[in-house]
Amino acid sequence: MDILSIIVPVHNEEETIEIFYNTVEKFKKEIAAVIHYHFIDDGSTDKTISILRQLSATNDNVHYISFSRNFGKEAGLYAGLQQADGDYVAVMDVDLQDPPELLPQMLREVQAGDYDAVGTRRADRDGEAKLRSWFSSQFYIWMNRISQTQLVDGARDYRVMTRQMVNAILSLSENQRFSKGIFTWVGFKTKYIPFENRERIAGNTSWSFWSLSKYAIEGIVSFSTVPLMFITLLGFVSFGISLISAAFIVIRALVDNNSVDGWPSLVTIILFIGGIQLLSLGIIGRYVAAIFLETKHRPIYITREEK
The missing domain is CATH 1.10.287 (Helix Hairpins)
Structure with a gap:
């Protein structure tokens, strides 16, 4: 049977890890693959690493990497892609803003061979601050105007990819990474499934307006001259x-x-x-x-x- 590696970057997510794991496991029977979880602890300062140790000790399909300090989500994604050993690889956020119920459908469509990746995008921004939502929309509009790498508005990192696509992404070993752009730049046939915006299941986001602004600048510098x-x-x-x-x-x-x-x-x-x-x-x-x-x-x- 195929192996599906699920990459989950975490930073100070002690409240959400077990909820995430138990929720995804509910859809295990619908997923036509053996699931391997790869949690990437990005230098958390709470009890995240303790929870990951316990979860890994009681579940053979749970693996983790803990960084020496906070290197950022992009480093976490790259580490997860390196560690993933599955025939197919999924990227998900631990806060359950990425709907786990879409995972079986996403995997089936990739396994069918019609697509190299099936991603997701938010169909709306309900629940998000209006100013933040406006800046996000403007980023996608202007980024697509000034870059040859076209981004899908509202696209999430949440996606299922083939091993071939993952290997292509890993071949780009640049230090200054912008995964949304890299996912598009490597090409491959990708389908996006829309879903309604969701609130975090627990805890608080570590993404402030300033950190999102720096991330946007990183994307512009990486993919536009x-x-x-x-x-x-x-x-x-x-x-x-x-x-x-x-x-x-x-x-x-x-x-x-x-x-x-x-x-x-x-x-x-x-x-x-x-x-x-x-x-x-x-x-x-x-x-x-x-x-x-x-x-x-x-x-x-x-x-x-x-x-």
Whole structure:
């Protein structure tokens, strides 16, 4: 029988782990595969690791990796993909915002061979803060405009993939990872199943607005060079405006032969040009920082404990 490896990144999720495991196990008979669970503890500071030890000790199909510190969800996903030994691999969140009842259908459709992956997307954002929801929608809109890697609005990491697709993802060993983009970039035929948004079953999310913003910037830097092109265009526009302004000043001086005090306008121009330069340096600096981190060749994560 086929093996389905379920990757579950966790960070301070002591309240949800056992609920998640027991809930997924209810659908075990409907899943046409042997299930192996791979929990990735991303440097939790609560009782997460103790619960994982106990769960693994009483269930042979439960495995875990515990990081030496918090490396982020992307590192957890990568570690899980490396550890997964199944013919098919699923990625799920432990808070049950990813509906477990869809798992049997997702696996069947991949096993049928019509798709290399079956993913999920939220059909709505009910229950989410309106401002956060608006920014999320805008991210997908603008990301798809400036990148050749097209993202599905509302797409979750929750998906079932073939071994071939997983191996392709693992071949991209970049340090600065953005999995939503990587899942799309590697290609393969993918189907998305919509579902209504759900609240967490317990506990609190570790994703703040600031952390989501940094994650969005990571995605843009990883999959688009349009911001660099924007800087180039901005430079040409500024240079053109400066030439027009210089010509206007010279012509006015020749015609009127009069020098006009222009301290306010001069300060405004200096601040405008200075702002453009700082903005440009900031954008370029973010790309340089990504190059800097990649050239270090540091490991994506460090394991403290594994079973």
